[in-house]
Every structure is written in C-alpha cells, then in structure tokens.
Amino acid sequence: xxxxxxxxxxxxxxxxxxxxxxxxxxxxxxxxxxxxxxxxxxxxxxxxxxxxxxxxxxxxxxxxxxxxxxxxxxxxxxxxxxxxxxxxxxxxxxxxxxxxxxxxxxxxxxxxxxxxxxxxxxxxxxxxxxxxxxxxxxxxxxxxxxxxxxxxxxxxxxxxxxxxxxxxxxxxxxxxxxxxxxxxxxxxxxxxxxxxxxxxxxxxxxxxxxxxxxxxxxxxxxxxxxxxxxxxxxxxxxxxxxxxxxxxxxxxxxxxxxxxxxxxxxxxxxxxxxxxxxxxxxxxxxxxxxxxxxxxxxxxxxxxxxxxxxxxxxxxxxxxxxxxxxxxxxxxxxxxxxxxxxxxxxxxxxxxxxxxxxxxxxxxxxxxxxxxxxxxxxxxxxxxxxxxxxxxxxxxxxxxxxxxxxxxxxxxxxxxxxxxxxxxxxxxxxxxxxxxxxxxxxxxxxxxxxxxxxxxxxxxxxxxxxx
Amino acid sequence: xxxxxxxxxxxxxxxxxxxxxxxxxxxxxxxxxxxxxxxxxxxxxxxxxxxxxxxxxxxxxxxxxxxxxxxxxxxxxxxxxxxxxxxxxxxxxxxxxxxxxxxxxxxxxxxxxxxxxxxxxxxxxxxxxxxxxxxxxxxxxxxxxxxxxxxxxxxxxxxxxxxxxxxxxxxxxxxxxxxxxxxxxxxxxxxxxxxxxxxxxxxxxxxxxxxxxxxxxxxxxxxxxxxxxxxxxxxxxxxxxxxxxxxxxxxxxxxxxxxxxxxxxxxxxxxxxxxxxxxxxxxxxxxxxxxxxxxxxxxxxxxxxxxxxxxxxxxxxxxxxxxxxxxxxxxxxxxxxxxxxxxxxxxxxxxxxxxxxxxxxxxxxxxxxxxxxxxxxxxxxxxxxxxxxxxxxxxxxxxxxxxxxxxxxxxxxxxxxxxxxxxxxxxxxxxxxxxxxxxxxxxxxxxxxxxxxxxxxxxxxxxxxxx
Numbered sequence: 001x002x003x004x005x006x007x008x009x010x011x012x013x014x015x016x017x018x019x020x021x022x023x024x025x026x027x028x029x030x031x032x033x034x035x036x037x038x039x040x041x042x043x044x045x046x047x048x049x050x051x052x053x054x055x056x057x058x059x060x061x062x063x064x065x066x067x068x069x070x071x072x073x074x075x076x077x078x079x080x081x082x083x084x085x086x087x088x089x090x091x092x093x094x095x096x097x098x099x100x101x102x103x104x105x106x107x108x109x110x111x112x113x114x115x116x117x118x119x120x121x122x123x124x125x126x127x128x129x130x131x132x133x134x135x136x137x138x139x140x141x142x143x144x145x146x147x148x149x150x151x152x153x154x155x156x157x158x159x160x161x162x163x164x165x166x167x168x169x170x171x172x173x174x175x176x177x178x179x180x181x182x183x184x185x186x187x188x189x190x191x192x193x194x195x196x197x198x199x200x201x202x203x204x205x206x207x208x209x210x211x212x213x214x215x216x217x218x219x220x221x222x223x224x225x226x227x228x229x230x231x232x233x234x235x236x237x238x239x240x241x242x243x244x245x246x247x248x249x250x251x252x253x254x255x256x257x258x259x260x261x262x263x264x265x266x267x268x269x270x271x272x273x274x275x276x277x278x279x280x281x282x283x284x285x286x287x288x289x290x291x292x293x294x295x296x297x298x299x300x301x302x303x304x305x306x307x308x309x310x311x312x313x314x315x316x317x318x319x320x321x322x323x324x325x326x327x328x329x330x331x332x333x334x335x336x337x338x339x340x341x342x343x344x345x346x347x348x349x350x351x352x353x354x355x356x357x358x359x360x361x362x363x364x365x366x367x368x369x370x371x372x373x374x375x376x377x378x379x380x381x382x383x384x385x386x387x388x389x390x391x392x393x394x395x396x397x398x399x400x401x402x403x404x405x406x407x408x409x410x411x412x413x414x415x416x417x418x419x420x421x422x423x424x425x426x427x428x429x430x431x432x433x434x435x436x437x438x439x440x441x442x443x444x445x446x447x448x449x450x451x452x453x454x455x456x457x458x459x460x461x462x463x464x465x466x467x
Numbered sequence: 468x469x470x471x472x473x474x475x476x477x478x479x480x481x482x483x484x485x486x487x488x489x490x491x492x493x494x495x496x497x498x499x500x501x502x503x504x505x506x507x508x509x510x511x512x513x514x515x516x517x518x519x520x521x522x523x524x525x526x527x528x529x530x531x532x533x534x535x536x537x538x539x540x541x542x543x544x545x546x547x548x549x550x551x552x553x554x555x556x557x558x559x560x561x562x563x564x565x566x567x568x569x570x571x572x573x574x575x576x577x578x579x580x581x582x583x584x585x586x587x588x589x590x591x592x593x594x595x596x597x598x599x600x601x602x603x604x605x606x607x608x609x610x611x612x613x614x615x616x617x618x619x620x621x622x623x624x625x626x627x628x629x630x631x632x633x634x635x636x637x638x639x640x641x642x643x644x645x646x647x648x649x650x651x652x653x654x655x656x657x658x659x660x661x662x663x664x665x666x667x668x669x670x671x672x673x674x675x676x677x678x679x680x681x682x683x684x685x686x687x688x689x690x691x692x693x694x695x696x697x698x699x700x701x702x703x704x705x706x707x708x709x710x711x712x713x714x715x716x717x718x719x720x721x722x723x724x725x726x727x728x729x730x731x732x733x734x735x736x737x738x739x740x741x742x743x744x745x746x747x748x749x750x751x752x753x754x755x756x757x758x759x760x761x762x763x764x765x766x767x768x769x770x771x772x773x774x775x776x777x778x779x780x781x782x783x784x785x786x787x788x789x790x791x792x793x794x795x796x797x798x799x800x801x802x803x804x805x806x807x808x809x810x811x812x813x814x815x816x817x818x819x820x821x822x823x824x825x826x827x828x829x830x831x832x833x834x835x836x837x838x839x840x841x842x843x844x845x846x847x848x849x850x851x852x853x854x855x856x857x858x859x860x861x862x863x864x865x866x867x868x869x870x871x872x873x874x875x876x877x878x879x880x881x882x883x884x885x886x887x888x889x890x891x892x893x894x895x896x897x898x899x900x901x902x903x904x905x906x907x908x909x910x911x912x913x914x915x916x917x918x919x920x921x922x923x924x925x926x927x928x929x930x931x932x933x934x
Binding site for chain 2: 018019020021024026027028029030031032033034035036037038039040041043044045047060061063066067068069070071072073074075077078101152153155156157158159160161162163165166167168169172175182185186188189190193194204207209211223224309312313315317394395398399401402405
C-alpha cells in the first residue's frame with residue numbers, strides 16, 4: 001500500500017479499526033445506521049485515554065478551571081436564546097431521480113463558488129445559473145433533475161418529557177447540538193457553589209447531536225458525536241491576553257501528545273459570527289483525509305452567550321468584582337474539540353507501516369499515555385509452569401492499568417497483534433524466568449528487549465508509562 | 468436535624484449537593500426542566516471515580532470481560548426485536564382538574580392493590596371499582612375527575628437522520644432505553660475482532676433515556692440517566708455457576724467500596740419476564756429515601772436477546788465451540804446498575820453529621836478512591852513565603868490526581884469545606900515548613916494530624932489513596 005495516497009490510507013485505517021476492535025459502523029447486522037459509530041474494546045480504552053488527557057491538561061493541572069457534566073437535554077428556550085432554533089441550518093438539495101441528499105453549498109464549491117453561510121436566495125440564484133448553463137448535475141447519478149435548495153435544520157428533536165407519547169412540534173425538545181449550552185446554563189450555579197474569582201473556566205465532555213445532511217469521512221463528521229469544550233469567563237479588558245494564552249496552551253497539548261508541529265496549522269476565520277471578536281481553528285493534516293482539516297476551535301465569543309441567556313431567562317448573569325466594585329457580564333474565550341476528531345488525528349499520526357525482515361509491520365505509535373493497552377503478558381508456552389507466573393504478573397500489573405494476557409500462536413504473531421493496537425510493552429515469560437525471576441520487556445517502537453526482574457515491573461512501567 | 472428522618476435527610480443531602488456543587492436540577496435559570504439533572508465540579512469528579520471503580524472491577528482486573536462504547540442511536544428495528552417498541556409502557560392517568568400525571572399502578576398501590584405489570588384491563592377495572600366506591604381521588608388535588616388509565620410508551624423518540632426536519636412517526640428513531648441493546652448489536656463484531664472464547668462479557672457505560680411518567684426522588688429516577696451494564700455470554704449449561712459468581716462479585720464490589728453489609732439486601736423477582744430464568748436485585752437501604760430500593764439488577768436472560776436480534780436482522784449470531792464442535796446461541800447473565808443510583812448510595816452512606824467541640828461537623832466519608840478531590844493544600848497565610856512552597860506542592864500532587872488549593876478564611880472553615888466534599892487529606896503549609904521542609908497532613912475521618920516531609924508526599928498519598 002502506498003500510504004501517501006490518502007484514500008488507500010483511509011481504507012487501511014478503517015479496516016484496521018474494524019478488524020482489531022477499535023471502531024465499528026453502527027447497527028451493521030441490521031444493514032447499518034448512517035452517521036453513527038460504535039467503539040469496540042480498544043476504541044473505548046483509546047477514547048477514555050484521550051478524554052483523560054484533555055481533562056488532565058485543561059482542569060486537573062490548572063487552578064482556574066472546574067468541571068461540569070450537564071445533561072444532553074435542557075429547557076428548549078435555551079436554544080431559542082442561543083439562536084440555534086432559528087438559525088442552525090444548512091441548505092439542502094435532493095436529487096429527484098436517485099433520491100440522494102446533498103449540501104447545496106458543498107455542491108457549489110465543486111464549481112468554484114463559495115456559498116459558505118450565504119443566504120438561500122444567493123444559493124438558489126447560483127444553482128439557477130448552473131441549471132441554465134446545463135451544468136447542474138447530481139453528484140451521485142449525474143441527473144439534472146435536482147430540487148431547489150431549501151433550509152434544513154440541524155437541530156435533532158425529541159419528545160422527552162412530553163405529556164403525550166406522540167411526536168409533536170408543540171412539545172418538541174432538542175438534543176443539544178453543542179455541549180457549551182449546558183455550561184452557560186450552569187454558570188450561575190457554578191459561581192454560587194464554588195465561588196470562583198474571574199477569570200475562570202468551566203470544562204465538560206459530553207455527547208452532542210446534529211442532523212448533518214451528509215455524514216462522511218469516517219468518524220470525522222457524524223450525527224452523534226462527543227465534544228470537549230471549555231468556556232473561560234473573564235473581564236473584557238483581558239480578552240487579548242487570555243485568547244493568546246489558550247492558543248499557546250492548546251497548541252502545546254498536541255505537541256505534548258506526539259503530534260509533530262508541521263502537521264498542525266492555524267486557520268484564522270475571516271467570516272466571524274456577529275458576536276465574535278476573533279476565531280481560530282487548530283487544523284491537523286489528516287493524511288487519511290488528504291490534508292489539513294479543522295480539529296479544534298478557539299474562539300472569542302464576547303458577552304453574547306451570557307447576555308442572551310440573561311435576556312431570555314430573565315435571570316441576572318452579571319458578575320460583581322469585589323476588588324474593583326465593577327458589575328459586568330463576563331466575556332468568554334472558548335476551546336472546543338470533538339473527541340472523535342482528536343482521536344482520529346492521534347490514530348492517523350500513529351499509523352505506521354515499516355518493513356522489518358522483509359515483512360510489513362503495522363504499528364500504532366501512540367504516545368504511551370494514550371495507548372489502549374499498556375502491557376501485554378506473553379508466556380512462551382501454555383504449560384502451567386509458565387502460565388502460573390505469567391498470570392501472577394498480569395494480576396499485579398492489572399491493578400494499575402489495562403494489561404492483556406495472550407498465549408495463542410507464535411510469539412512473532414503476538415508481537416504483531418500488540419503492535420497493531422499500539423501496546424507500548426510486551427512482557428515475555430520464558431523458561432529462564434523460572435530461574436532468574438526476570439522477564440523480557442520489548443519496546444513497541446525500537447523493538448529492543450531488556451531483561452527486567454519481576455519484582456521491579458510495577459516501578460519500571462509506572463515510570464516509563466508516566467502513570 | 469434528625470438524620471433518622473428520611474425526609475429531613477433527603478433535604479439535607481439535596482441541599483448539600485446543590486450548595487457545594489455536586490448536583491443541580493437542570494435549567495434552573497429557565498424555571499427548570501423536569502426529570503433531568505446536571506453534575507457540578509465535585510459531582511463530575513465523583514461520577515468519574517464511580518465509573519472508574521466499576522470499570523476497574525468489571526473489566527480491568529478480569530481477563531474475561533471487554534469494553535464497548537456504543538452510540539445512543541441505533542437501527543430502530545433493534546427496538547422492535549427487543550420488544551421495547553410494542554411493550555415498554557406504563558399505565559398513565561391524568562387529573563382533568565389540576566392536569567397532574569400519575570402512574571396508575573402506583574396510585575393503586577396506595578390502595579393496597581398490586582398492579583405491577585398487569586394489563587390495562589385489570590387496572591381500569593380496579594380504578595372503576597374505586598370510582599364506584601367514591602374513593603378515587605387525584606393524589607395532588609384530590610379531585611375525583613381523573614381519566615381512565617391508558618398506555619404510555621416510555622420510549623423516547625427522535626428525528627435523527629430523518630430526510631425531513633419535521634417530526635414524523637414514519638421516520639422515527641429511538642434514544643436507547645437501556646445500553647445493553649448496543650452490546651447485542653456489537654456481539655458479532657466483538658467476536659470477529661477480539662476472538663474471545665466463551666464464557667466472556669462485554670461491559671459498557673452510557674446514557675439511556677426513558678419517558679418516565681413521573682420522575683422523582685432526586686436522581687434516583689430520572690428521564691435522562693447513565694447505566695453501567697455487563698452482558699456475560701456463556702454455554703447454557705454454565706448459567707447456574709455463572710449467575711452465582713456474578714452475585715458474589717457484585718455484592719463484594721459494594722463491600723469493597725465501603726457499603727456495610729447490613730445496608731444491602733437481595734431481592735428475588737417472583738414475576739419474571741417470560742424469557743428470564745432467574746432475576747435478583749441488589750437493594751441498598753437509602754436512608755434518604757426511607758428504605759431498601761433497587762440499585763443493581765443481576766438477571767439470567769437466557770438466549771432471548773441474541774435469538775431475537777438474529778431473527779429480526781437475519782444475521783446468524785450463534786457460536787461455534789471449536790473444542791466440543793457444538794454450535795449454539797449463547798445465553799446471557801447481565802449485571803445492570805444506574806450510575807446515579809450507585810452514586811446516590813455512596814453519598815447516602817457517606818453523609819455523616821458529628822458533634823465536634825459542640826459544633827455539627829458535616830462530612831462525606833467516601834471511600835478515598837471515590838472522593839472527588841484527594842488532597843487540599845492550605846497555606847496558613849496568603850504571604851508569598853508560604854504560598855510559594857504551597858503552590859509547588861499543589862503543582863507536584865496535581866500531576867497525579869485532583870488537588871485543591873484554598874487560602875481563604877480561617878483554617879477551621881477550610882477544613883469544614885473539605886469535610887463537606889469528602890476530601891480525605893488536608894495539607895497545611897505553615898511557618899515551620901520553611902525550616903523543617905515538612906507539612907501537617909490531616910485525616911478527614913480521624914481528624915488526626917501527622918507531620919510529613921514534602922519530599923515524601925507523593926509516596927505518602929499514592930500509598931494511602933491506593934492510586
């Protein structure tokens with residue numbers, strides 16, 4: 001395989017993810033459920049480690065950020081206040097022949113027309129021009145018989161808490177399209193219970209839902225997804241410094257977890273939301289997706305959010321500074337990243353094919369802190385004299401972290417299996433172990449082996465894994 | 468307060484949870500959103516620790532259980548197969564006067580009539596008898612003008628992935644009412660990717676949703692909630708032993724995390740689902756709810772789930788045993804517990820009021836592994852000569868676990884604040900620290916203080932916190 005070819009790389013990674021139990025398309029036995037993915041054993045462990053890494057850097061190791069775990073559902077008026085109910089739409093067109101759906105702005109992009117965030121009138125005028133020139137064609141079946149663009153709401157609706165079990169627009173509630181809404185609604189409770197002084201942040205991890213017209217590019221754009229968001233509340237005079245500070249911190253996070261700087265890029269938004277004063281994305285160069293794509297957003301949101309929720313709820317959300325005796329509505333700098341997008345970047349960056357002894361070795365070179373399994377214990381024989389001590393080692397290490405035990409097939413095949421899931425260390429228990437009370441520890445990346453006394457293993461791994 | 472009085476205890480705990488940033492009712496600034504709760508900083512940390520404890524005991528420290536993180540949404544046919552679309556209902560009555568909603572079976576229970584899982588005909592006959600005797604009355608406003616009982620579906624519906632943004636019964640999909648559905652749908656992918664040998668389990672933590680007619684008792688029964696479920700697949704001849712084994716393991720889990728055995732009880736289900744061969748619940752004696760209530764279910768489900776999904780999906784879900792050359796549909800023993808129910812049990816068990824020096828000390832005596840914050844660093848003065856070393860200590864310990872830094876108010880008040888959130892250890896940095904390079908460590912439960920060298924703190928806490 002030529003891993004420089006993005007499509008081949010995509011196929012290799014999607015296949016590895018399924019074959020080795022990282023990521024499955026949803027509901028495969030029922031023919032699939034589009035835009036939704038499930039995470040298998042290794043995928044779940046990897047997600048957990050990614051979320052823990054984020055939480056550690058954004059809250060545990062800082063004095064000025066606290067956590068929140070707000071629910072997916074909240075009062076529907078909150079999404080009126082935020083502008084989502086009326087304004088969170090994409091322009092949709094349908095092919096009357098093959099029934100495919102498309103985003104009209106994406107279709108126009110293919111003709112070199114930038115229709116991003118343009119009103120429907122503009123989009124339909126451009127589509128009419130293409131139609132008149134006989135250029136308009138369904139990207140799937142090439143039929144010219146496509147509809148006008150119409151507004152399609154990305155908000156996912158539900159009947160949770162409804163007095164009837166029928167679906168009705170009257171009693172509709174929404175699944176949150178982003179997690180930060182919960183942070184704004186619990187800003188006051190956070191202030192009242194924890195009494196933080198400005199500036200401070202509230203961070204949370206949770207599911208969000210968007211009725212994307214087209215979900216695509218594996219787990220990069222899905223309808224159900226998980227976000228990690230942090231809202232940093234501050235006095236408006238501090239926005240500049242705080243914005244710069246978070247830029248630096250979030251950029252360094254990726255470097256710290258092994259993404260090389262040349263695979264990262266700052267994208268500055270030219271078209272800002274009316275309330276925003278500045279907005280940048282950290283882009284990652286997804287080799288499997290053919291280039292740089294948005295991974296994390298760092299945006300200065302002004303006082304828009306608290307002002308809107310204050311207005312719509314009738315609750316005062318201003319802050320009183322005891323020192324300066326000033327009352328004001330705090331401004332916000334937010335950082336926002338999808339768990340799957342970040343995880344996919346780590347997978348894309350880790351995926352390596354190497355030629356070792358004329359064979360291709362596939363290895364996921366994750367930062368060790370992110371690896372799903374930390375150590376694999378591999379007895380050289382299934383005999384009780386080796387499986388006994390091997391299981392004891394597994395048991396001791398398993399109190400600390402996820403450890404695998406594998407006694408099937410040849411040792412070479414077992415090493416390859418662990419390489420493919422990114423396990424940093426393999427412990428081989430052999431017949432020498434019975435006399436020297438030591439084991440061979442193999443390093444995933446260098447493939448070098450060292451002899452380590454069994455009694456030192458916990459210390460050895462705790463240090464080398466930074467756990 | 469008399470903590471033997473369950474209502475007073477409930478009020479004290481709900482108040483503490485809000486006041487100290489554990490649990491907030493949803494959307495309070497908008498007047499509330501019934502049946503949904505948000506978790507503040509300490510609540511989030513507590514939930515994380517509870518989930519980690521469960522995951523560690525059920526998967527990390529076992530060789531025979533793997534993890535899964537399946538999505539909330541899946542193919543709607545799966546809920547036809549499971550019987551939920553047609554049969555997951557409660558009988559609902561409405562008061563025509565005050566518009567309150569009630570569960571008819573709960574109302575009948577108040578008259579000593581057991582209507583649990585009885586058909587609607589039975590329930591309406593019993594209601595008619597009460598009506599004829601002029602006994603029927605709305606539990607809220609006492610009006611006799613209440614409706615007949617009707618079937619109310621607990622399934623929460625949505626339009627995710629729908630081709631239109633209108634709500635319609637035609638394109639309806641469901642938010643899962645339990646997480647185990649995802650385990651059955653990914654059983655085949657798990658087998659194909661991890662090649663586990665029977666018996667083995669798949670465990671997962673995730674959100675589930677039920678349109679409870681009445682959500683009540685704080686976070687005990689909510690419409691949005693989180694479950695921890697494990698499905699253990701096995702040959703039918705093993706069900707008895709496996710069922711016993713999981714009984715023992717799950718019971719011991721609670722003892723290990725500090726629940727005294729006299730607060731636990733086995734409840735045997737007499738009325739079994741038609742497919743189930745045996746079903747027990749572990750009940751906890753929630754003092755705040757006035758007695759024993761279901762916390763965790765351990766049920767033998769036979770081959771119902773895989774057989775149904777096999778039938779409805781047309782996918783063979785049988786297992787072939789290489790050793791015995793036998794092909795069969797695996798049977799399942801499941802363990803299932805709500806994160807909030809388990810957390811509420813730990814809070815209820817931890818909540819303690821003690822008289823210390825003629826003052827009431829409120830302390831959450833969590834098992835240390837569950838405590839939201841592990842250590843609080845408290846400099847005796849805000850002066851730089853103490854805050855300097857105190858912040859260094861905070862920084863070093865924060866690499867390992869969540870540590871708080873508090874330099875406000877008297878040391879006595881700071882101890883009480885940490886007691887109320889269950890922090891096991893307080894570190895006091897005083898002027899002696901500047902000469903002896905040691906700090907005073909106070910134990911939450913005994914309130915005893917020991918002097919520990921700063922250089923030994925990481926080791927001291929790692930050992931005492933079992934981290």
